[in-house]
Amino acid sequence: MKINNVILQTVAKIVAFIILTLAVYLFLSGHNSPGGGFIGGLVLASALVLLFVVYDIEKVKNAIPVDFKKLAAFGAFLSVGTGFGSLLFGAPFLSQSFAYFDLPFFGKTELTTVTIFEAGVALVVVGVVVTIILSISEDV
Amino acid sequence: METLITILAGVLVTVATYLILSKSLIRVILGTAILSHAAHLLIMSMGSGLKNGSVPILDEGIGPPVDALPQALILTSIVISFAVTALSLVLAYRTYQETGTDKLDELRGIKHE
Amino acid sequence: MSTLNIAIIFPFIAAIVIPFLYNKIRKLHIGWFAMLVSFVLFIYFARYVPRIANGETFANTINWIPSYGINFTAYLDGLSLILALLITGVGTLVILYSIFYLSSKESLGRFYTYLLFFMGAMLGVVLSDNIMVLYVFWELTSISSFLLIAFWYQRKRSRDGAKKSLLITVSGGFGMLIGFIMLYIMTGTWSIREIISMAGSFTDHALFIPAMLLLLLGAFTKSAQFPFHIWLPDAMEAPTPVSAYLHSATMVKAGIYLVARFTPIFGGESIWFWLVTGVGLLTLFWGSFSAVRQTDLKAMLAYSTVSQLGMIMSMFGIGSAALHFGNSTVSVVYTQATFAALFHLVNHSTFKGALFMVVGIVDHEVGTRDLRRLGGLVTLMPITFTIAMIGSFSMAGLPPFNGFLSKEMFFTAVLTIGEAGIFSLDTWGTLLPVIAWVASIFTFVYSMIIVFQTFFGPYKEERLEHPAHEPPVGMLIAPGILALLVIGIFFFPNVLGDYILTPAMMGIFPSLPAADLSVPISAWHGFRSMELWMTIGVIIFGFALYKTRKKWAFVYKLFPEKWSFNSFYSYSLEKLEEHSTTITNSYMTGYLRDYMVYIYLFFIVAIGGTIIYTGVYAFDISGNSSVSEFEWILVLVMIIAGISVLFAKSRLTAILLNSILGYGVATFFVIFRAPDLALTQIIVETVTTVLFLVAYYFLPEWKKEDVPRKSRNVNLIISISVGIVFTVIALTVQSGKLFESISGYFENSYELAGGKNIVNSILGDFRAFDTMLEVVVLLIAGIGVYSIIKLKAKKEDESVEDQ
Structure with a gap:
């Protein structure tokens, strides 16, 4: 279905970017303040859903040529994979570790393996939510 | 507060049960969605004291946090119940497409007598 | 890790590899690979023969569930070795035969996977020292046998036969499991060797008799003893190589192995003696009696297998009497029966394996195995005929074939046991030789039917599917080797006796001096011997009955079909299904x-x-x-x-x-x-x-x-x-x-996870496992939604139910 709503489209363009930025922020800040993989992923997904609602599906698909099913599968692989990663260091399955580094620009920064795990979670959430919405709405 | 929330959850459970027992598939799905709301409220009220502390984020200048465990459980549950709802909705939709009905009594698989 | 444990696992690994190989290599028949596996194992076990003959035993343990004392212990002694050699040796020949028997259109990958799966399970049964592990392998043989019988699953009869064998053997297996647990309660150990070393100390325990009965239930169902024999004829729906392998040489011998293995524990008890001997003799008689009336060659062989298994079983029963006398010279006389049982165990595998393969050849070449349609094949299939004759005459107990020797020893056993004076044998003892003798007459009759009905008489080509001719040479190699063994064992029985059978005797009678257990096998007992006259009598009466069989066939009508165990089985199964359907339907309304x-x-x-x-x-x-x-x-x-x-x-x-x-x-x-x-x-x-x-x-x-x-x-x-x-x-x-x-x-x-957000630390770190699985659930839901919507069955894709 074609929707021709200029105002909505213009607004959505800007809003989508704000939401996407928020999503990234929420994802990265999850360790120490509200946020995290789930929320980040959901917000990201909702930004995409907004785009799908405003523009038609084909257009968005051309703009973002990502197979969301594969994205979800990759995310699950990443989360499960980090679990096995800890086995390589002799730690029990899914042990996470963290350390503090002095990076040039960021100052004292905490780097954790949880972030990789959470990234997997976020990707699954994005992939699955978008897949669900897309498959239902495409099937007319 | 806990008692109040529990009673609210109880009311929601009653509503959900009634919806689940109904004949129409859509009502059943709506019922499960409401049931998960009730469950979340219940888990929340089971922690060691509602509003009994600050947000569960460790930062200077904030008092002792509230019970974080129920929150973690609920966070998991929210996402799962979303997945369940989505799946059952799609099931209902496809069932309707294939059979032309969403009445559960017409959807019996086995033929009787 | 000892090579013994590897030998058990090896076929399983090969079974896993086969489907992949089968998909890769299309040119070469996948059976050659399976045969190689089997042959390597045979050589491996054969290399143990000299050391085992010296009285050595081998054991190795891999911990499985050490906290419960359940460990994967492989134990090789003389008794295990006989079975292991049969499993791998006959296995090799059967696979060789099957390469020519099964056309490459069949799903061979599946076939050889099942077959090797079965071989591994069977090796596990005979080599396990731990009864829990033994039980696991025991059930695996049932499952793999089920898969093999139902190999042609498109046929309803195959499925029914498979279901029947599974139901009967697995329910027997459950009984056996309970028996094993009772044994554990009595002795506090799962190891057979340790239980045997305690033998005799717990005979007064209240669970002793129940444990024995349950164990025998397992053995009798597996070895198709009366009245559980009904599954074996139906299992003949399997491809003939499977019948030759499972239902003559190996799986049905598992029950016999179990009886032999547990003889040191339960032997010497009168219940054990009467049950094993009595059921064995009854099975011997009933099997041979029923075999005569069959018109399907394979069904006839099935009943004959039932009967021969009964014979072996009864000999083990008679031999167990030796333990009643403890460690004395009197007991040695009765151990001869056990020796004969082991001997016949080997002999039966050789001649019955050959006969099954012959029947397979006949079926394969002329397209039928109905005795009423066969006849006159002797000139057209001379080699097949020779093998069939050797197998049948050996089964009938005629010289110069190995069956003669073990049949004579069987007669000796039933004759001597009557004089034992124990277990109220004074009153019943004379009955044993009579039953054995009558059963042998029927054995003789059906053996003659197999040879003469099939190969002599008028050749009726119009009633056959294909004109008769010799099969490809490859199909004849395996039965030929077995037939040579049949004759070879007759002339050199003591080689087998000394190297294979005597060590096995030590496994069954660990308490008796090893030197007394060796029995010289001789073909000639002199004119005075009762055994010889019994054999002559069998031949005379057997021949008379064979000639007049049309006249007395009416006796089979005296047992109405309604009263058979078969119809009892079908009736109870049918009623069970009916009632459970009624009950289930009454509350499973299909309404959410x-x-x-x-x-x-x-x-x-x-x-x-x-x-x-x-x-x-x-x-x-x-x-x-x-x-x-x-x-x-x-x-x-x-x-x-x-x-x-x-x-x-x-x-x-x-x-x-x-x-x-x-x-x-x-x-x-x-x-x-x-x-x-x-x-x-x-x-x-x-x-x-x-x-x-x-x-x-x-x-x-x-x-x-x-x-x-x-x-x-x-x-x-x-x-x-x-x-x-x-x-x-x-x-x-x-x-x-x-x-x-x-x-x-x-x-x-x-401090613990480096995160200030407690909730997220719980999710990502403390309870990351939950989160990981949750993510997987989410993914599954996503895939589910996607596939429910995208994959739609085409209208014409209705499932097709077959015959």
């Missing part, structure tokens, strides 16, 4: 509401009942935190919204009311200091609402409920009761804290 009603009623009665019965309900609102006005309003709004869902006129209203509930919950999360939850809930609620709207766009209009008033009232009562029970439990739990909250631990998240 009914199921939910059961669940809720159970919940109300069980949980609510418990609360009332124990009187635990208690309300304590003193620990509650305060409620502000705003919260009161929110609660009220949510209650109203919740109840209004029930009265919503349109689906849009219902969805929006549900959203109100969701956002209300989110608001509560804010109040309850749960920012993560609030964020998630708001977004999920939004997405869910979108989903509902999209889905409802396609779904039918929300109609007013058209449920009868009565069931609506029932629903209402149930819902309210569920709500009340729920609330009461929740309030009770809140008021009485039985133990301290564990949440304090997680509040150290900054």
Whole structure:
């Protein structure tokens, strides 16, 4: 279905970017303040859903040529994979570790393996939510 | 507060049960969605004291946090119940497409007598 | 890790590899690979023969569940070695034969996977020292045999035969499992060797007799003893190589192995003696008697296998009497029966294997194995005929074939046991030789039928599917080797006796001196010997009965089909299915509401009942935190919204009311200091609402409920009761804290996990396993949604039920 709503489209363009930025922020800040993989992923997904609602599906698909099913599968692989990663260091399955580094620009920064795990979670959430919405709405 | 929330959850459970027992598939799905709301409220009220502390984020200048465990459980549950709802909705939709009905009594698989 | 354990696992690994190889290599028949596996194992076991003959035994343990004493212990002694050699040796020949028997159009990958799976399971049975592990392998043989019998699963008869054998052998196996557990209770060990070393010390235990009976149940069902023999003829629906392998040489011998293995423990008891001997003799008689009336060659062989198994079984029973006398010279006489049993065990595998293969050849070449259509094949298939003759005459107990030797020893055994003077043998002892002799006559009769009906008489080509001719040479190699063994063993029986059978005797009678256990086998006992006259009598009467068999065939009509165990089996199975269908249908209505009603009623009665019965309900609102006005309003709004869902006129209203509930919950999360939850809930609620709207766009209009008033009232009562029970439990739990909250631990998240957000630390670190699985669940749901929508069955893809 074609929707021709200029105002909505213009607004959505800007809003989508704000939401996407928020999503990234929420994802990265999850360790120490509200946020995290789930929320980040959901917000990201909702930004995409907004785009799908405003523009038609084909257009968005051309703009973002990502197979969301594969994205979800990759995310699950990443989360499960980090679990096995800890086995390589002799730690029990899914042990996470963290350390503090002095990076040039960021100052004292905490780097954790949880972030990789959470990234997997976020990707699954994005992939699955978008897949669900897309498959239902495409099937007319 | 806990008692109040529990009673609210109880009311929601009653509503959900009634919806689940109904004949129409859509009502059943709506019922499960409401049931998960009730469950979340219940888990929340089971922690060691509602509003009994600050947000569960460790930062200077904030008092002792509230019970974080129920929150973690609920966070998991929210996402799962979303997945369940989505799946059952799609099931209902496809069932309707294939059979032309969403009445559960017409959807019996086995033929009787 | 010892090579013995590897030898057991090796076929399993090969079985896993086969499907992949089969897909890669199409040119070469995959059977060659399976044969190589089997042959390597045969050589491996054959290399043990000299050392085992010296009286050595080998054992190795791999820990499995050490805390329960259940370990994967492989133990090789003389008895295990015989079976292991049979399994791998006959296995090699059968696979060789099957390469030519099965056309490459069959799903060979599947066939050889099952076959090697079976071989591994069988090796596991005979090599396990731990009875729990033995049981596991025992059931694996049942399962793999099931798969092999149902190899041609398109045929209903194959499926039925497979089902029958599985039902009978597995239920026997369950009995055996209970028997094993009883043994464990009595002795405190799972190891057969340790149980044997304690033999005799627990005969007074109350569980001794039940354990023995249950163990025998397992052995009898597996070895197709009367009245459990009915599965074996039906199992002949399997491809002939399978019948030759499983149902003549190996699997049915598992029960016999079990009896032999447990003889040191239970032997010497009169119940054991009478059950094993009696059931064995009865099976011997009934099997040979029934075999004569069969018109299908393979069915005839099946009954003859039943009968021969009975014979071996009875000899083990007679031999067990030796243990009654303890360690004395008297007992040595009776061990000869056991020796004969082992001897016949080997002989039977050779001649019966050859005969099955011959029947397979006949079936393969002329397209039928119906005796009424066969005849006159001797000139057309001379080699096949020779092999068939050697096999049949050996089975009939004629010289110069190995069956003669073991048949004579069998007669010796039944004759001497009558003089033992124990187990009230004085009264019943004379019956044993008579039954044995009569059964042998029938054995003679059907052996003659196999040879003469098939190969002599008029050749009726018009009644055959294909004109008869010799099969490809490859098909003749395997039965030929077996036939050579049949003759070879006759002329050099003592080679087999010294190297294979005597060491096995040491395994069965560990308490007796090894030197006394060796029995020289001789073909000639002199004219005075009773055995010789019995054999001559068998030949004379057998020949007379064979000639006149049309005249006395009426005796088979004396047993109406209705009274057979077969019809009893079918009747009970049918009734069982019928009744369980009726019962199941009465409550499995296929209507979701009914199921939910059961669940809720159970919940109300069980949980609510418990609360009332124990009187635990208690309300304590003193620990509650305060409620502000705003919260009161929110609660009220949510209650109203919740109840209004029930009265919503349109689906849009219902969805929006549900959203109100969701956002209300989110608001509560804010109040309850749960920012993560609030964020998630708001977004999920939004997405869910979108989903509902999209889905409802396609779904039918929300109609007013058209449920009868009565069931609506029932629903209402149930819902309210569920709500009340729920609330009461929740309030009770809140008021009485039985133990301290564990949440304090997680509040150290900054030190333990480097995260200041406790909730996320729990999710990503402390309980990352939950989160990982949750992600997987989410992915599965996504795939589910996608496939439900995208994959649609085509209309013409109706499932086709076969014959």
